Amino acid sequence: MSRERIVIVEDEVKIAEILIEYLHSFGYETQYFDRGAEVVPWLKDNPADCVILDIMLPDSDGIELCQQIRAFSQIPIMMLTARVEEVDRILGLEMGADDYICKPFSPREVVARVKALLRRAKPVGEPPQDNGWILDGERYQVRYQGNKVDLSAVEFEILRTLSQAQGRIFSRAQLIDSIYHDHRIVSDRTIDSHIKKLRQKLNAALGENDWIQSVYGVGYKFAANAFAEDVSPSDA
Incomplete structure (x- = not known):
């Protein structure tokens, strides 16, 4: 090997x-x-x-x-x-x-x-979900309704954490713990920067849908209605 x-x-x-x-x-x-x-x-x-x-x-x-x-x-x-x-x-x-x-x-x-x-x-082998949302840890991609988004390793971990608990609110500290396993000190602004970039990528490729929502004073959540029938991703 x-x-x-x-x-x-x-x-x-x-x-x-x-x-x-x-x-x-x-x-x-x-x-x-x-x-x-x-x-x-x-x-x-x-x-x-x-x-x-x-x-x-x-x-x-x-x-x-x-x-x-x-x-x-x-x-x-x-x-x-x-x-x-x-x-x-x-x-x-x-x-x-x-x-x-x-x-x-x-x-x-x-x-x-x-x-x-x-x-x-490392590849995580995420299985396709019934709603068509596919997390591909081997390629750091998310695919949805024929569209795909390439992500960085950190962006992928944030998206996986949020989307697998749709509607649950995660504090910045919880997101830090979910993606950094060596207990380093990471500022809240670092997480905010990753979220900003992640939102831009999702909106550009999958359509404006408020995929990741801010909860003032608490943290972030993946939209509870993200996979609604009327979502119409762009052709980007």
Whole structure:
């Protein structure tokens, strides 16, 4: 059985060497780049299971590179950043990243987060539901009435949690616990950012239907009437 391969994009050689050493000690293969230009062409031609991506690279912007990867792949992406401002972290998540970690960091924590991302990325084999709503954990897709939506790993976990308990209200803390299993500290605004992006994707592909509803002061729920007969998804 082939080992899972982690792509590391980091221009600081010492940091990259530490990550490579720790990942190898836990049984992962690695592919290392100290520049961003070669990453997208390589990913298009080679299998990989996760990308660890520095935001500040000498030849490119990590957030833009994340967007480029998301244009053709739903591979889990974890951002490395020295920018401590919350707006930078949220921006990275809105551009398609699944997680981030701030420098300086513990290599063991990076490995733990990589494990969590890979665990969530494994196929879950969701069976089709009678209402035609299909969650495909192998492709990170939701399909409904002939339309499909490609999601990130975190977006998929949020949607699965909400849609499998239609009408139940989940607090932000409950959603955090459902998608992050390593008990990390994640801000409410991070969840709000994921929900915003998820809503945009669902509405664009499946039609405006208020799929995920906000409950003021409490949290979020999947619309109780989401699968009503009169729903007419767009042809997008």
